[in-house]
Amino acid sequence: MSDGAETTGAAAIFRAVCERICTLELPFGAVLREVELAREFGVSRTPVRQALHQLAAFGLVETRNGVGTLVTAGDPETLADIYELRIRLAGLIGELATGPCPSESADAMRAVQARAEALPNPPGARAFWQVNEDRHEIVNALIANRELRGLHDLYYFKVAPFWFALYAEAPEREFTLLLREIREMVFWLEQGDMKAVANMQENNTAMAARRVAVAFGQGKNEPDIAQ
Amino acid sequence: MSDGAETTGAAAIFRAVCERICTLELPFGAVLREVELAREFGVSRTPVRQALHQLAAFGLVETRNGVGTLVTAGDPETLADIYELRIRLAGLIGELATGPCPSESADAMRAVQARAEALPNPPGARAFWQVNEDRHEIVNALIANRELRGLHDLYYFKVAPFWFALYAEAPEREFTLLLREIREMVFWLEQGDMKAVANMQENNTAMAARRVAVAFGQGKNEPDIAQ
DNA sequence: TCGGGTTGAGCTGTATACAGGTTGGAGGGT
DNA sequence: ACCCTCCAACCTGTATACAGCTCAACCCGA
Numbered sequence: 222m223s224d225g226a227e228t229t230g231a232a233a234i235f236r237a238v239c240e241r242i243c244t245l246e247l248p249f250g251a252v253l254r255e256v257e258l259a260r261e262f263g264v265s266r267t268p269v270r271q272a273l274h275q276l277a278a279f280g281l282v283e284t285r286n287g288v289g290t291l292v293t294a295g296d297p298e299t300l301a302d303i304y305e306l307r308i309r310l311a312g313l314i315g316e317l318a319t320g321p322c323p324s325e326s327a328d329a330m331r332a333v334q335a336r337a338e339a340l341p342n343p344p345g346a347r348a349f350w351q352v353n354e355d356r357h358e359i360v361n362a363l364i365a366n367r368e369l370r371g372l373h374d375l376y377y378f379k380v381a382p383f384w385f386a387l388y389a390e391a392p393e394r395e396f397t398l399l400l401r402e403i404r405e406m407v408f409w410l411e412q413g414d415m416k417a418v419a420n421m422q423e424n425n426t427a428m429a430a431r432r433v434a435v436a437f438g439q440g441k442n443e444p445d446i447a448q
Numbered sequence: 449m450s451d452g453a454e455t456t457g458a459a460a461i462f463r464a465v466c467e468r469i470c471t472l473e474l475p476f477g478a479v480l481r482e483v484e485l486a487r488e489f490g491v492s493r494t495p496v497r498q499a500l501h502q503l504a505a506f507g508l509v510e511t512r513n514g515v516g517t518l519v520t521a522g523d524p525e526t527l528a529d530i531y532e533l534r535i536r537l538a539g540l541i542g543e544l545a546t547g548p549c550p551s552e553s554a555d556a557m558r559a560v561q562a563r564a565e566a567l568p569n570p571p572g573a574r575a576f577w578q579v580n581e582d583r584h585e586i587v588n589a590l591i592a593n594r595e596l597r598g599l600h601d602l603y604y605f606k607v608a609p610f611w612f613a614l615y616a617e618a619p620e621r622e623f624t625l626l627l628r629e630i631r632e633m634v635f636w637l638e639q640g641d642m643k644a645v646a647n648m649q650e651n652n653t654a655m656a657a658r659r660v661a662v663a664f665g666q667g668k669n670e671p672d673i674a675q
Numbered sequence: 676t677c678g679g680g681t682t683g684a685g686c687t688g689t690a691t692a693c694a695g696g697t698t699g700g701a702g703g704g705t
Numbered sequence: 706a707c708c709c710t711c712c713a714a715c716c717t718g719t720a721t722a723c724a725g726c727t728c729a730a731c732c733c734g735a
Contacts, residue, residue, distance in 0.1 A: 230719090254686070265720045270687085274498060275505055286687050287727035299594065305544060306595040313536050367526065368533045372599070457689090481716070492690045497717085513717050514697035 231271035234262055238272060242281055242292055243381035244350050245389065252289040253282065279375060297438045300383060304430035307376040310369065311426050315419030319365045322418060327410035329359050334403045343392030349399070350385065356403055360422060363415065383433045390436060398428075458498035461489055465499060469508055469519055470608035471577050472616065479516040480509065506602060524665045527610060531657035534603040537596065538653050542646030546592045549645060554637035556586050561630045570619030576626070577612065583630055587649060590642065610660045617663060625655075 238258070241247040258269045273290050276282045284290040295303070333355045340348055357377050364370035388395040402425050409417040465485070468474040485496045500517050503509045511517040522530070560582045567575055584604050591597035615622040629652050636644040 252686095256686085266687090267719055267721090271501060274501065278502055278505055284687075285727085287685085287725080289686060302593045302595045306540075306593055306599075309540050309543065313533075316536065317532060366529045366533055368529045368603075372533075376595075479716095483716080493717090494689055494691090511717075512697085514695080514715080516716060 230262070230264055231268040231275075234258065234264075234269055234272035235275055237262075238276060239281065239378055242276075243378055243385060244346065245382055245385050247292050249292050249294040249382070251292045253292070254289055280379065295383070297434075300380075300433065300437060301430075303376065303379050304426070304433065307373075307380060308423055308426050308430060310373050310376060311419060311423035313366075313369055313419075314364050314373065314422060315416040317364075317366045317369055318415040318419065320415070321413035322363050322410055322415045324413070326359055326363055327407060327413075330356070330403065330407045330410050333359065334400075334407055337400055337403055340396075343388075343396050346385075346388065349388055349392070349396060352403075353384075353399060356399075356406070360406070360418065363418065380429075380433070383437060384429055387429070387432055387436060457489070457491055458495040458502075461485065461491075461496055461499035462502055464489075465503060466508065466605055469503075470605055470612060471573065472609055472612055474519050476519050476521040476609070478519045480519070481516055507606065522610070524661075527607075527660065527664060530603065530606050531653070531660065534600075534607060535650055535653050535657060537600050537603060538646060538650040540593075540596055540646075541591050541600065541649060542643040544591075544593045544596055545642035545646065547642070548640035549590050549637055549642045551638075551640070553586055553590055554634060554640075557583070557630065557634045557637050560586065561627075561634050564627055564630055567623075570615075570623050573612075573615065576615055576619070576623060579630075580626060583626075583633070587633070587645065590645065607656075607660070610664060611656055614656070614659055614663060 238247070238253065247253070253273065255266045255269045255273065258273075259266045262269070273282060273284060277284050277290070281293055282290050283293050333352060336355075337344075337352045340352070343349070344352075357374075361370060361374050361377070364373055402421070405421055406418065409421055465474070465480065474480070480500065482493045482496050482500065485500075486493045489496070500509060500511060504511050504517070508520055509517050510520050560579060563582075564571075564579045567579070570576070571579075584601075588597060588601050588604070591600055629648070632648055633645065636648055
């Protein structure tokens with residue numbers, strides 16, 4: 222998450238495990254054992270447990286007594302709920318915007334674009350992930366309402382594993398789409414139009430939701446969402 | 449929160465402390481000591497720490513090394529952000545509604561209304577709190593999108609302390625407003641109109657936000673929000 | 676061979692001991 | 706009288722020991 226460097230070591234473990242889940246290094250259903258993580262990070266179980274409990278509170282994992290901590294699979298229905306809400310949250314970015322976005326954001330996004338354009342297609346999983354992470358950070362930082370910013374960040378990580386699974390399925394297609402999104406984002410950031418940025422975010426989130434729904438079996442009774 | 453009865457004892461402590469914060473039994477800036485809570489609940493520090501860390505993750509408290517766990521005061525700016533978002537979340541309830549609300553909700557709300565009407569004006573703090581808690585539970589259960597339901601619940605508890613402070617200021621006025629809200633809610637629940645229920649919720653949240661802004665010093669550069 | 680009861684390894688939940696950090700106040704110098 | 710320094714009490718952060726739970730493999734009888 223976009224938390225600043227925290228004092229306690231639990232935050233570092235939180236971020237590390239969160240990233241592993243988002244990059245599917247820990248796939249759905251994977252079991253996390255506290256002693257293993259403790260050994261890996263060179264600490265005792267106590268900070269590890271803190272991190273895992275926080276991940277559980279955010280719904281990314283589920284810990285069962287006597288078994289371990291499982292990476293939450295997320296049934297299609299829940300996935301649909303999450304994406305539905307995330308789309309609306311993106312819309313709120315524009316509604317709650319207070320002013321134009323600063324030019325530094327456009328600069329930062331241009332830098333990301335330059336780095337991305339230099340990559341081969343498809344890039345490696347790590348590079349792909351990092352580009353999207355940077356894009357997210359820039360957009361997220363623009364959100365004026367602090368609470369909404371936190372929520373937008375949280376739900377980014379909630380859907381990240383599914384979105385990343387799309388990359389594993391069709392790397393070239395996903396990288397092309399990501400590049401297109403970044404180029405468009407640079408354009409609107411240069412315009413300073415926060416509302417347009419939010420609309421872009423909403424559009425791309427909705428599009429990603431459709432692709433994810435196709436890949437993971439769309440939930441509920443809305444088969445037409447898959448186009 | 450509206451979590452079902454959990455297995456671990458930490459959840460019970462979480463709810464208890466949360467309620468104390470919401471009812472201002474623990475005012476802003478109050479310090480929570482782990483050993484005290486541990487003694488009170490008859491457990492060790494471990495489950496207490498779990499509960500406090502979860503409260504910290506939700507932003508209700510802030511724990512500082514060597515000092516203790518402080519109830520987060522929430523500056524006016526943050527308060528404005530929280531209410532702004534909560535109003536929008538209420539709006540989303542209607543947008544993400546899938547069907548009419550069940551008749552049991554109307555029955556339940558009628559029961560709450562009956563209990564409330566039987567109370568003196570102003571009622572005791574405990575009774576006032578309980579009535580609002582019940583009202584919230586009924587409305588919250590109607591939210592179709594599970595993620596939005598969780599968020600609506602969370603932000604209810606985030607603003608609860610401020611709203612409850614209004615009661616302490618003007619008990620009769622707040623109870624009259626609450627009664628009015630419940631009566632209206634019964635009406636629209638009987639109609640089964642989920643969108644109307646959401647609009648009601650949005651209106652009442654916005655109205656509460658204005659009263660809170662007046663009481664706690666409105667933040668930002670929107671003095672007209674105070675009417 | 677198959678089914679059921681049992682056992683045991685391994686995991687999380689809880690309790691406790693120790694290390695590190697903060698704060699308020701006592702005490703001495705100016 | 707005032708201010709700076711130092712310290713001791715206290716609180717959280719961390720590590721470790723123990724209790725309770727789960728599940729799968731195993732053993733034994735039909």
